[in-house]
Amino acid sequence: MLITPVAKTLTDPSLAEFAKFAKEKWNITVKTSALAAGTPVAYGRIVEWKGRPEADIFWGGESALFDKLTEQKLLMRLDLPKAVVDSIPNSIGKPKPIPLKDPKGFWIGTVLEPYGLVYHPKIFARLGIPEPKDWDDLLHPKLKGNVAQCAPTRSSSSHATYEVLLQRDGDAKGWEWLKRLGGNTGIFTARSRDVPSVVAKGEFAAGFAVPSYMAFEDRLAGFELKFVAPKTAWITPEPIAVLAGAKHPKAARAFIEFMLSERGQRVAMERGVFPITPKYRVQGAPGSTAELAVEFTGGMRSYFDREVTNIYDDDIAQKRYEQVNSQFRKDIESAWEELKKKY
């Protein structure tokens, strides 16, 4: 049993493939289920369960939350085979390395997934403006009322991307940038998952801070939207961990090991995320979903093929987490009407 903010289109095939794998290897029938909940909700429920969890595994979100859970003794040490752990590098990215596994061994990354932006090419064509490449392109005056975003208080991907902009431009200019984005915003959605949905449907032209696989799901569902990960986009390793007090710790560990095996990684790669080890690359027969994913994310096959830039510092972000939230609430959420007029 998983509790996860990762959407069904990634969890369901992973679980199904794992069940098949278990049947083949050990001749055991594993019953799996996933409880979908946004990162904050999932985290909150785990805390509320107080060590008597209803799920075995927590998958997805930011590694900082996993560290917080470790502190509260709500996670179990993973004790994965050394070869599996060693296949994953400690970190990726410069100048600020992104940790891909917990040195203490409570959580481990599963895939690499950028938080970028989405847009609907048809609307951009109609508005007569070039397709966006970087964050700054969202501030185009013709996009007024046409940008969708989710408040950083509601969405961890949005919070992280707010931090990317604040750390890129510094506080003063960063907030000014975010206010201008607020002025262009047509909707603050309730959840980050809604951002690609409303863009896919054509309700809004572009969306801010979207995990790649979420956008890819809409592409798989037949919508025309596109995804771009700007150079400074943050990448999450989608950590996974076993909850302390889990009822099926063995099956949980087996699942995690499976996800890190080639078979597990291949399942994930078909869904618009990237492998966590340099061993594999997103690749498939022409016309396969894997190839569609490569095309969708701009031709990239692995993050280990290239220099990865990361300017997001999680320590800074975690220290001022609440301060950024309340400043957003005061300067952007509450002042939205004024921002729309001002910019």
Place this chain on the structure above:
Amino acid sequence: MRLPRATSAILGFAVIWAFLIIFVVFPLIRIFYDAFTGEAGEFTLVNFAEFFTDSFYLRSLWKSLLLGLAAVFTTSVIGIAVALLLIRYEFPYRNLFSYLTMLPLILPPLVGVLGFVFILGRAGTVNILLMDWFGLEQPINFMYGVQGVLLVETIHLFPMMTLSILDALSKVDPTLEEAAQGMGAKGWRRLRDITLPLTTPGYISGALLVFIWTFADFITPLVLGVQDLLAPQAYLNIMQFVDRRIFRMGIVISALLVILAILFVLAARQYVALKDYSSLAYSRVERRQLGPVRRWLAVGFLSLLLFISFMPQVGVMFAAVGRGWALTPFPVVYTLEFFRQVSIETPKFILNSIIFSGIAVALCLVVGVPMAWILGRTRTPGRNTMDALTTLILAIPGTAIGIAYIRAFNFPLPVVDIPLTSMWIILPLVLAVRRLPYTVRGSLSSLLLVHKSMEEAAENVGATKLQVFRDITVPLVWKGILVGALFSFLTSIQEASATIFLTLGGWEMMPFGIFTFYIAGSQSQAAALGVILIAMCAISLYIVNRIAGTRVGGLFG
């Protein structure tokens, strides 16, 4: 009085009170406890002070109140017009309209607003047609904003107003109006002096429900990007658990929603109390034939209303069968794949819905029918409190109940050592509590229609109380009970606001499924499940309508 029967009566009475105290009073106390304490558990008013000094929260409160009033206004205008037309006049297809105008009420949460967005959104059918045909550059913003919320609530809730008025009007003895007319009070005068005062209680209770419903709905505003309202703030603050301070503010706002609901009920108390049935006879109303022009005006008005009202259904229907539908007036690729996925591939949504709602209705009957009997036929102490509690349940937002349950029942139970929140029975329980008032009211209004003298007569010829209940009372009131039960089923199967907070993996009911599909971005699957749910509800409502006629209104009043 023989002792054994008295003992069993007392026992039954105690069981009902225990149910009410454990599942209604205790969770509410828990949520108030949370709202009035700090992190360390000490008593404090800081939380409320924070609310009332925060300009954003104050604006949310103010906007919520205004939106509620606006919804009362719009639903009144439409609801009263429809009710008057349906009950006083004869025109073509009157019976069909009578059924169809009730249908918007059974639009499940989320489905209504999604459907409207598919048709009236920025990339909805209407805007796309305008842009394609008339070269409109920027889409017209029908939906995103308070105007969209008001539209959705108005269409969803006007039937509630219609039903309340219909119910009240059909209780007005026409002889009273005739008498007034005979004494020279005509037209407006008669309406003002006779009809209005007699229908006020029905109207007020309808208005109260519209107000509280709008006030407490968080799903509609959220989909439309309106977050500066109270209910969405409660939901959003609670759904982010990371920041404990914001989380606590969510609980505080929920507590505030409960307090406000109580205040509203108190303010309207004299109108919504159960006992005040001005006249209990459902009278046959003579309908007047409308002239040819007016007749078609009436048909035209109702058709236009239905045209708008059925936009959501049409929208979700298209979304359910259309693949990758975006920026075209209608879907381009059609498929039944989504229906297969949500029914045959994962039947749990439909099965859970039927099972849990069924159990909830059974619980409602076991607790609610005796409650109606206590309220209508006995003079036991605590009756008024029981009555007030029933009305209160009707008024408390589902969101608050869901939150209250998750806070209140998260401790391991004595014998089994599992918290109630980990047992699936909590879903039927919370549904039963939420729908209990319908059962109580449905049963009570029928019970009050059975004259006590009939029961007394039977008793005089030697029947025991039990025999009287079985042979006289039940045959006379079963219809009302059945209608109440069906209505409880119908509304349970649509419930999302409380259950969203309590659902664990494997227990998903249809509205939760719609919600998770929507969250996961699978709008088509959400729509397919929505269509199935609407169909199931439409059938139940049709049965209710056949059995009960206009009497469904009495359930709200």
